[in-house]
Amino acid sequence: MVAQLADNVELLRTRVLVERDRVTSVSGSDYPHQYPGISNAWDLEEFKKNFQVKINRLSQHSIEFDLIGIDASVANAFRRILIAEVPTMAIEHVYVMNNTSIIQDEVLAHRLGLVPIKAPPHAFDYKSADDGPTDLNTLVFKLKVKCERNPDAAEGETDPSKLYINSHVYSRHLVWEPKGDQAEKFADDPIRPVQDDILIAKLRPGQEIDMELHCTKGVGKEHAKWSPVATASYRLLPEITILKPITGDDAIKFKNCFPEGVVALVEKDGVTTAKVVNPRKDTVSREVLRHKEFENKVRLTRVRDHFIFNVETTGIIPAENLFVLAVNVLLEKIRVIQPALEKATNDV
Amino acid sequence: MAASDASETGSNHEDQNDVIMEGEDYNEERQGSDEEMDEDDEVAIAEDKVEIITGSSSDPTAMTFSLKNEDHTVGNTLRHLINKNPQVDFCGYSIPHPSEAKMHIRIQTSDKTTAVDAFRKGMVDLTDMCTHIRDAYEAELAKKNYVVFEELA
Numbered sequence: 042m043v044a045q046l047a048d049n050v051e052l053l054r055t056r057v058l059v060e061r062d063r064v065t066s067v068s069g070s071d072y073p074h075q076y077p078g079i080s081n082a083w084d085l086e087e088f089k090k091n092f093q094v095k096i097n098r099l100s101q102h103s104i105e106f107d108l109i110g111i112d113a114s115v116a117n118a119f120r121r122i123l124i125a126e127v128p129t130m131a132i133e134h135v136y137v138m139n140n141t142s143i144i145q146d147e148v149l150a151h152r153l154g155l156v157p158i159k160a161p162p163h164a165f166d167y168k169s170a171d172d173g174p175t176d177l178n179t180l181v182f183k184l185k186v187k188c189e190r191n192p193d194a195a196e197g198e199t200d201p202s203k204l205y206i207n208s209h210v211y212s213r214h215l216v217w218e219p220k221g222d223q224a225e226k227f228a229d230d231p232i233r234p235v236q237d238d239i240l241i242a243k244l245r246p247g248q249e250i251d252m253e254l255h256c257t258k259g260v261g262k263e264h265a266k267w268s269p270v271a272t273a274s275y276r277l278l279p280e281i282t283i284l285k286p287i288t289g290d291d292a293i294k295f296k297n298c299f300p301e302g303v304v305a306l307v308e309k310d311g312v313t314t315a316k317v318v319n320p321r322k323d324t325v326s327r328e329v330l331r332h333k334e335f336e337n338k339v340r341l342t343r344v345r346d347h348f349i350f351n352v353e354t355t356g357i358i359p360a361e362n363l364f365v366l367a368v369n370v371l372l373e374k375i376r377v378i379q380p381a382l383e384k385a386t387n388d389v
Numbered sequence: 390m391a392a393s394d395a396s397e398t399g400s401n402h403e404d405q406n407d408v409i410m411e412g413e414d415y416n417e418e419r420q421g422s423d424e425e426m427d428e429d430d431e432v433a434i435a436e437d438k439v440e441i442i443t444g445s446s447s448d449p450t451a452m453t454f455s456l457k458n459e460d461h462t463v464g465n466t467l468r469h470l471i472n473k474n475p476q477v478d479f480c481g482y483s484i485p486h487p488s489e490a491k492m493h494i495r496i497q498t499s500d501k502t503t504a505v506d507a508f509r510k511g512m513v514d515l516t517d518m519c520t521h522i523r524d525a526y527e528a529e530l531a532k533k534n535y536v537v538f539e540e541l542a
Contacts, residue, residue: 083473083514089521094529101538106529110524114465121462172418226493361530368523373514375519378456382512383436385454388503 046076055343057277061330069112069345102271103353104360109346116275116348122367123273128167129357130160130180132254132266139251142210144242148249152242153184154266156212157235157355158256164226166261168257176221180232183216188244205246208276212239215254233355269363271353278347279323282340288313291334298329321349334360394431442493452504459492460484468496468517476502480511491531 047354054076060067060117061352071081094109099105108116135150142149159270160180168178189202194289213236219227242250281303292315296304305318325343354360442453456463464482469482471494479497496504 069469072472080475081473082475083470085514085517085521089516092521092525094522094525096526096529096535098536098538100538102540106535108522108527111518112469114469115518115522118462118466126462132538364526368519369527371462371466372516372519372523374459375516378439378459379462379509379512381436381452382505382508385439385441 044081044155048177049162055083055175055345056280057345059279059343061327066345069111077169097349099361102356103351105349105351105364106364107351108348111346111348113345113348116350118371119367120273120275120350122195122370122386123270123352123363124268125356126370127269127363127366128162128258128260129163129269130158130165130256130258131264132156132182133257133259134255136253136255137251138253139249142242142244142248142250149242149252151254153254154264156239156241157357158232159230159235159357160227160232160256162357163229165258167259169206174255176223178225178257179220180326181218181220182254183218184210184214184241184250184252185216185317186210186214187243188246190246190321201243201245205244208335209240210242210243210244210250212241213237213245214241217340222354232371244292261270269355269366271355273350273352273363275348275350277343277345278349279320279325280342280344281317281320281323281341283315283317283338284340285338287335287338288312291315295335295339296331299323349387449503450500451495452494454494454508456492456494458490460490461492464492464494466515467508471496471507471515472515474498474507474510476503477507480507490523520537 046151052058053066053161054070056068062094070076073080073082075081088110093107095109097105097107132150132153135146135153136152137146140146140149144152158180165180166178168174172178186207188205191204194204198204215234215242217232219232223232244250259267261309289312292306292313293313297305298304300322302319303317303323304315306313307316308314325341327341330341331338350364352363354363360365430472438457440455440457442455447464463486464484468480471477476499477496478499482492484492484493494508496507498504498507
């Protein structure tokens with residue numbers, strides 16, 4: 042159904058051109074009336090036919106997946122939502138009963154806020170300023186650590202972790218105090234910080250920290266501590282096209298212009314020729330465009346609708362679930378706007 | 390699974406696709422016991438969310454909508470989809486001032502439709518698109534065709 046466009050027009054329509062000193066043809070142009078014979082009107086079936094998701098790798102901490110066939114505005118919306126609008130729980134209020142350490146109250150409170158708390162955000166409500174803390178909107182932790190001298194330490198010992206007891210305050214010292222029915226609700230997966238070994242403060246004998254910490258639900262937009270991702274980013278799929286064969290020593294030099302694995306050397310009619318095998322690995326440093334011998338022999342482009350997402354989680358929400366939550370947030374936003382529009386147009 | 394944390398999804402329009410249709414007022418029945426008390430808030434949220442900035446005349450084919458508490462996330466995406474409507478002559482969005490959480494979206498259409506209809510269609514298309522993207526992603530996850538690797542902490 043796509044009419045045959047001239048090669049150069051097709052190139053401009055689907056690719057971002059990466060040249061030596063500029064990047065052109067960046068914005069999407071898939072709107073009606075742009076190309077003869079191509080409708081580009083929104084068609085759900087057409088979209089479904091062209092859209093693909095490919096999940097590349099998954100680990101405990103991150104996921105890499107491809108979205109093919111969407112526009113940059115949609116990909117960016119998902120990226121923005123992943124970073125700033127997927128809710129999580131984080132320490133918000135710190136009630137200090139005793140802090141004789143040399144770390145100031147507010148510095149400790151700031152550090153505690155940044156500790157990721159493994160609690161399912163969907164099980165909690167938002168707490169507004171005038172709401173009191175309830176078991177539905179708050180999690181309570183206690184941090185009570187006292188540092189003492191270690192009587193069993195050897196003479197002349199200098200290592201503080203052996204000389205003193207509790208000289209380092211770690212995130213494992215955060216003790217969850219279940220309130221209301223939280224104990225049964227989270228019996229299978231108790232609430233705790235994601236990592237045990239986050240260093241919060243250092244103490245010396247006689248110093249003590251005694252605090253009560255309240256966690257509430259929030260989004261990254263308000264404070265980065267509520268962001269569920271270490272970061273979420275995407276890049277466009279790079280493409281390297283060899284326009285004229287590159288052979289011999291030039292081929293070796295060509296191969297070295299790219300990261301390992303992108304270009305391979307093959308024997309073709311007894312001559313070493315360069316062949317692009319895995320453009321996905323390329324970091325698009327444009328090194329190849331700096332050399333005169335490759336002028337007009339290679340074209341660097343990016344595929345404009347192929348997005349390679351890399352989402353790394355802080356551990357609160359498993360990496361594979363993050364994207365679905367982000368899509369749901371966008372759907373929810375639209376769901377709020379629709380009745381508001383009806384209301385505004387009916388009042389007119 | 391954390392994937393079900395938002396309320397149920399559905400399109401607000403007639404087209405049939407493989408998604409469960411919950412055509413009603415979204416106020417009803419959200420899953421999760423913690424949502425029951427929020428029903429009153431639902432109506433309050435929609436209060437001045439969308440405002441129509443009246444131009445000089447009452448021309449239904451050219452209107453500017455002001456959305457409160459929205460930004461490029463929704464703006465650019467809606468703009469893209471509304472522009473894909475062949476009856477829309479112009480669609481653009483702007484944020485009048487970064488310190489104020491307001492977004493203006495201007496739609497100008499041919500006389501075959503109205504700006505409000507184009508806006509509605511854009512939102513419906515966005516809902517369809519997102520629902521499909523989510524379903525495709527979940528289907529792909531279920532296939533388990535990917536490499537599971539150990540990342541050193």
